Amino acid sequence: MRPIVCDPGKFDGAPHVEGTSFTVAEIKAYWSGPGVTAVDIRRRFPDLSETELGAAVTYAPRRDPQFVFVAESEGPPRRRLHIRDEAVGWRFACDEIDANGDAQPRWDTWEEDWDRILLYPPEYAPSGIVWRDADTGAVVDIYRIQPERC
Structure with missing residues (x-):
């Protein structure tokens, strides 16, 4: 090929x-x-x-995500959550952190709409979890923002 x-x-x-x-x-x-x-x-x-x-x-050019949000839950189990924009939607991923501190992929999904992706975090993390912008470290309330994608 x-x-x-x-x-x-x-x-x-x-x-x-x-x-x-x-x-x-x-x-x-x-x-x-x-x-x-x-x-x-x-x-x-x-x-x-x-x-x-x-x-x-099916070709889609690579591009850097515009929005990446991360959160960690102390557990148990200890988890790291990610939300990021993709070329045509949003991806939610959940990794479990093992005893050595290494992330093991557990689950991920994709949705077209921001409102739909927000259905997943409550299932995988406590309600008080702190979400941060992965680039700046700033605390982000993912339930109050409406990210505008290009």
Whole structure:
């Protein structure tokens, strides 16, 4: 499989399947057309494997999250909670902290809306838990804010 790459010297830096003239945008635009089937897209891009087509259609560029909130519960069990924005929604994760202080992933989920992601913290932490902005350390009341994402 050829990877999806971004080269400033080709296609104005737009992501494309390496070694081809097919940009991710072109493949996604074709795939999102009305009535387009998997057979249609394979016919339109015969030089690309199914895996390459799938990678292009599902491609999402990496980006740093705009909002990351963390909290720790002394337990038992001792837990570290995270809420962060993703490309198209919000992720809530719960790690359990073992006796050595190492975080072991326990559970995570994703929701499109901020209000929906707020349903999860009460289930995994005591009500008095202190949430902080991961970048600044500032205390944040996650139930009173309405983060505006770009």
